[in-house]
Amino acid sequence: MNPLEQFNEDRQRARETQDPYANLCAFATVDDAGAPQVRTLVLRDVEQRLAVFVNATSPKWQEVANPAVLVFLASLNIQYRLRCTTEAVPDPIVRDSWQLRPETPKRMDWFYFRHGQSSAIASRERLLEEFATLAPPEPLVAPESAKGLFLVPIVIERLDLNQPEGVHDRRRWVRGDGEWVETVLVP
Numbered sequence: 001m002n003p004l005e006q007f008n009e010d011r012q013r014a015r016e017t018q019d020p021y022a023n024l025c026a027f028a029t030v031d032d033a034g035a036p037q038v039r040t041l042v043l044r045d046v047e048q049r050l051a052v053f054v055n056a057t058s059p060k061w062q063e064v065a066n067p068a069v070l071v072f073l074a075s076l077n078i079q080y081r082l083r084c085t086t087e088a089v090p091d092p093i094v095r096d097s098w099q100l101r102p103e104t105p106k107r108m109d110w111f112y113f114r115h116g117q118s119s120a121i122a123s124r125e126r127l128l129e130e131f132a133t134l135a136p137p138e139p140l141v142a143p144e145s146a147k148g149l150f151l152v153p154i155v156i157e158r159l160d161l162n163q164p165e166g167v168h169d170r171r172r173w174v175r176g177d178g179e180w181v182e183t184v185l186v187p
């Protein structure tokens with residue numbers, strides 16, 4: 001089976017069991033000092049492709065070219081590890097889906113022009129004061145710094161813990177010339 005189809009199918013099964021991890025991933029990058037950085041992101045399906053939405057004022061924006069992505073579907077006991085390249089989601093799509101965000105995250109995206117995401121601020125009180133005085137444009141539209149990235153998996157690894165003999169099933173697929181080459185791994 002095409003591993004991406006399998007991934008989508010597994011996520012769909014997880015969604016049906018209300019698995020809170022079905023729509024999340026751990027998104028790992030390497031920072032400019034060579035240190036690993038990892039954070040939770042919502043893993044979206046956009047135009048039938050995998051995508052994440054981030055803000056370009058975060059330092060991670062400089063690190064997103066070759067992320068490693070981990071999805072653990074707790075309800076199924078299946079782990080996926082993906083190595084990816086990325087492509088920009090076209091701006092009109094980002095702007096449209098940005099409109100679906102709740103009010104506070106929308107305003108926060110504008111706040112990042114004052115204080116970049118993940119920058120230090122004097123105190124939480126200061127953060128809330130400044131946030132309250134923010135005057136974003138009306139009507140609220142997506143700022144230039146709201147970005148979307150399609151994930152293009154080049155390696156997919158699936159670890160399935162549900163095996164009758166107790167020995168886990170672990171496989172890796174590497175995308176060659178348009179097709180996936182499967183290897184069984186020692187779990």
Ligand SMILES: Cc1cc2nc3c(=O)[nH]c(=O)nc-3n(C[C@H](O)[C@H](O)[C@H](O)COP(=O)(O)O)c2cc1C
Binds near residue numbers: 043058059060
């Ligand atoms: C459940 C959950 C979902 C999240 N989804 C996103 C997301 O889709 N995009 C995003 O930029 N940050 C998201 N975050 C916040 C990130 O984990 C992270 O704290 C933030 O992006 C700052 O990351 P940075 O230190 O790499 O700049 C989410 C956090 C949680 C706990």
